[in-house]
Amino acid sequence: VERLSDIGEFALIERLKEIFGAETAPYVEIGIGDDAAVLNLTPGARLVVTTDALIEDVHFVLDRIEPRVLGRRAVAANLSDIAAMGARPRCAFVVLGLRPHANVDYVLEIARGMAELALEYDARIVGGDITRSPNALSLTLTVIGETTDGLLTRSGARPGDAIMVTGHLGGSAAGLGIAANPSVGVSMSRKEVDALLKRHNDPTPRVREGIALAGAGLATSAIDVSDGLAGDLRHICEMSRVGASIDPEKIPIDRSTHLAAGWLGQDAIALALTGGEDYELIFTCPADGTDAARAAIAPTPATEIGVITDEPGLRLVGASAPRYERYLRSFDHFKR
Amino acid sequence: VERLSDIGEFALIERLKEIFGAETAPYVEIGIGDDAAVLNLTPGARLVVTTDALIEDVHFVLDRIEPRVLGRRAVAANLSDIAAMGARPRCAFVVLGLRPHANVDYVLEIARGMAELALEYDARIVGGDITRSPNALSLTLTVIGETTDGLLTRSGARPGDAIMVTGHLGGSAAGLGIAANPSVGVSMSRKEVDALLKRHNDPTPRVREGIALAGAGLATSAIDVSDGLAGDLRHICEMSRVGASIDPEKIPIDRSTHLAAGWLGQDAIALALTGGEDYELIFTCPADGTDAARAAIAPTPATEIGVITDEPGLRLVGASAPRYERYLRSFDHFKR
Numbered sequence: 001v002e003r004l005s006d007i008g009e010f011a012l013i014e015r016l017k018e019i020f021g022a023e024t025a026p027y028v029e030i031g032i033g034d035d036a037a038v039l040n041l042t043p044g045a046r047l048v049v050t051t052d053a054l055i056e057d058v059h060f061v062l063d064r065i066e067p068r069v070l071g072r073r074a075v076a077a078n079l080s081d082i083a084a085m086g087a088r089p090r091c092a093f094v095v096l097g098l099r100p101h102a103n104v105d106y107v108l109e110i111a112r113g114m115a116e117l118a119l120e121y122d123a124r125i126v127g128g129d130i131t132r133s134p135n136a137l138s139l140t141l142t143v144i145g146e147t148t149d150g151l152l153t154r155s156g157a158r159p160g161d162a163i164m165v166t167g168h169l170g171g172s173a174a175g176l177g178i179a180a181n182p183s184v185g186v187s188m189s190r191k192e193v194d195a196l197l198k199r200h201n202d203p204t205p206r207v208r209e210g211i212a213l214a215g216a217g218l219a220t221s222a223i224d225v226s227d228g229l230a231g232d233l234r235h236i237c238e239m240s241r242v243g244a245s246i247d248p249e250k251i252p253i254d255r256s257t258h259l260a261a262g263w264l265g266q267d268a269i270a271l272a273l274t275g276g277e278d279y280e281l282i283f284t285c286p287a288d289g290t291d292a293a294r295a296a297i298a299p300t301p302a303t304e305i306g307v308i309t310d311e312p313g314l315r316l317v318g319a320s321a322p323r324y325e326r327y328l329r330s331f332d333h334f335k336r
Numbered sequence: 337v338e339r340l341s342d343i344g345e346f347a348l349i350e351r352l353k354e355i356f357g358a359e360t361a362p363y364v365e366i367g368i369g370d371d372a373a374v375l376n377l378t379p380g381a382r383l384v385v386t387t388d389a390l391i392e393d394v395h396f397v398l399d400r401i402e403p404r405v406l407g408r409r410a411v412a413a414n415l416s417d418i419a420a421m422g423a424r425p426r427c428a429f430v431v432l433g434l435r436p437h438a439n440v441d442y443v444l445e446i447a448r449g450m451a452e453l454a455l456e457y458d459a460r461i462v463g464g465d466i467t468r469s470p471n472a473l474s475l476t477l478t479v480i481g482e483t484t485d486g487l488l489t490r491s492g493a494r495p496g497d498a499i500m501v502t503g504h505l506g507g508s509a510a511g512l513g514i515a516a517n518p519s520v521g522v523s524m525s526r527k528e529v530d531a532l533l534k535r536h537n538d539p540t541p542r543v544r545e546g547i548a549l550a551g552a553g554l555a556t557s558a559i560d561v562s563d564g565l566a567g568d569l570r571h572i573c574e575m576s577r578v579g580a581s582i583d584p585e586k587i588p589i590d591r592s593t594h595l596a597a598g599w600l601g602q603d604a605i606a607l608a609l610t611g612g613e614d615y616e617l618i619f620t621c622p623a624d625g626t627d628a629a630r631a632a633i634a635p636t637p638a639t640e641i642g643v644i645t646d647e648p649g650l651r652l653v654g655a656s657a658p659r660y661e662r663y664l665r666s667f668d669h670f671k672r
Contacts, residue, residue: 001439001441002439002440002441003436003437003438003439003440004434004435004436004437004438004439004440004443005436005437006440007440009466012440012443012466013466015440015444015447016444016447016464016466019444019447019448019451020430020447020450020451020460020461020462022451023451023455023460024460025426025460027426027427028427028460028462031460031462031463032462032463032464036463037427037429037462037463039426039427039462039480041381041383041426041480041482042378042380042381042482044378045377045378045381047377047383047480049427049429049462049463049478049480050429050463051429051430051431051463051464051465051476051478052431052465053431053433053465053467053476055433055467055468055469057470058467058468058469058470059467090361090363090375090377091363091364091373091375091385093373093385093386093387093478094356094387095387095388095389095476097389097391097474098340098670099340100339100340100341100670101339101340101341102339102340103337103338103339103340104338104339104340104342104343104348104351105337105338107340107348108351108352108355111351111352111355111356112355114356115355115356115358115359119359124356124359124360124361124364124367125356126356126364126367126368126373126375126385127367127368127372127373127385127386127387128352128368128387129387129388129389130345130348130349130352130669131389131391131394131395131669132391132394132669132670133391133394133472133474134393134394134472135471135472136469136470136471136472138433138469138474140387140389140431140476142385142387142429142478144375144377144383144385144480146377146378334434334436334468
């Protein structure tokens with residue numbers, strides 16, 4: 001018998017694509033394989049739809065996150081996929097998998113967090129389902145967004161394009177490490193610790209930035225960082241049929257991530273390459289378009305970390321390249 | 337501490353409505369509380385969206401259903417909600433919660449069943465997510481439909497309207513009973529047993545019937561039977577601010593459901609009132625419109641079982657009414 005742990009998440013997705021994509025429909029502009037699906041159901045309307053689940057003890061640990069923040073995070077993870085398409089989030093649908101003895105106040109706090117974060121991006125939670133889930137709390141969201149002008153996909157990167165990253169990477173993984181080892185953070189200031197924990201628990205989806213890049217037609221491709229820079233950049237390369245060359249020392253990493261990584265006995269650049277859940281955007285743009293792209297998303301910073309190449313695959317350049325070769329594999333939920 | 341099992345599913349939904357519905361948006365025509373949400377994102381386009389989860393050992397037992405049939409059922413349950421709004425299903429999104437050691441062929445068979453049933457109703461599976469779920473297989477679907485003409489809601493029933501039911505009720509509960517007690521079915525013909533098992537495992541969503549009723553403006557309200565006739569008709573009463581009076585002996589129940597109920601030591605009418613998951617449509621129409629409604633959905637039968645009343649609440653009439661009073665409560669996933 002072939003087990004999921006033998007073939008991994010991405011091979012399974014390839015096989016599902018064959019099954020689900022066997023019959024096409026004219027209204028499906030983009031199906032499985034990008035950050036979200038794009039539908040043209042009505043002329044003039046382009047819907048962008050994504051769905052994503054958070055499961056207890058897989059994506060979060062109950063005692064380490066406030067319920068309100070957990071609700072915010074579930075919505076943020078989905079809005080990040082809408083942002084990576086350059087669309088405007090509109091409506092969210094929530095399936096809550098709950099234990100029969102769940103604390104009602106706890107559940108309502110999750111809901112308040114969801115409503116709150118959705119509203120910050122002018123989206124509304126308009127439907128859902130409640131179901132019994134005896135073994136684990138689960139939060140499954142579907143978000144519908146729309147765009148009338150541009151669209152960011154994973155498939156438009158061209159050789160010579162600059163590779164850019166918004167904000168800073170590795171902070172979510174560092175925050176996760178601190179949450180799991182609270183004593184580690186003691187030598188950092190409370191403010192720095194809280195900022196890192198927030199990076200993991202309560203990330204900021206780059207909705208405004210995605211819309212700005214798509215609207216101005218400044219980016220040739222984009223993806224959000226959910227599996228780690230290496231894995232997600234590799235998705236752009238595969239979908240665009242190009243390669244990428246990046247300098248690990250150019251990856252934007254802030255001071256507290258460096259500090260936390262040191263205390264955790266880890267390497268901050270490795271955390272950025274493999275850590276995931278930073279929910280920043282990786283995007284590509286013409287080499288002469290980096291200033292315009294930076295201006296469009298300011299004050300959020302964007303850092304150039306490399307270049308798209310003809311030769312397929314992901315390569316590291318620069319003095320520290322050899323040290324990070326082994327972090328180029330991508331995270332797989334199943335494969336060991 | 338207040339537990340979910342103290343207040344139940346429906347009280348929780350009321351509280352979630354307050355939280356999620358606190359801020360309205362002009363594009364939300366129908367939010368939480370109907371079979372699906374209705375969105376007017378673009379002028380001229382009316383989207384109908386529903387989401388629903390099937391969880392192992394809550395909604396199905398692995399050894400009692402073929403994976404392909406399980407996939408069909410997950411899609412059918414969601415299409416039924418689209419049907420109850422009178423809309424045309426278009427796209428489905430699937431979140432698969434899988435164990436790391438899941439058998440890949442088994443998962444692909446589920447996917448084939450999903451694709452197959454969706455295609456039978458001209459819908460496509462266009463996106464989704466795969467996540468690790470260590471304790472239970474879960475299938476969460478979101479379906480987007482659209483309608484350019486009519487819409488069926490839970491809120492339009494008027495006193496004097498006839499209460500109609502498509503097909504036959506109780507068959508799903510009888511099939512579930514037989515699946516759990518295989519020896520019971522031995523005295524029925526194989527064909528009858530298989531038909532009942534199909535009613536539970538592989539139900540038929542009434543998509544064509546819902547579209548026909550909505551398109552011709554023949555029904556004043558509708559809901560699909562997922563929690564049992566009593567509970568679901570009560571939802572129409574509450575949303576329409578009316579009451580209902582039905583004769584239990586008029587509930588359409590077929591011969592094999594009666595037989596199976598007898599063998600199981602249960603009452604077929606009680607199964608119809610409380611059993612749920614028949615995925616037939618309950619709809620209301622003007623008293624002089626029952627023939628037109630029947631003609632619109634033929635050859636699927638529709639049976640008149642009662643009348644909408646001014647007085648709120650659900651009442652039974654006829655000779656056997658006293659025997660079934662105790663089956664008027666609705667199924668709650670949490671409350672005991």
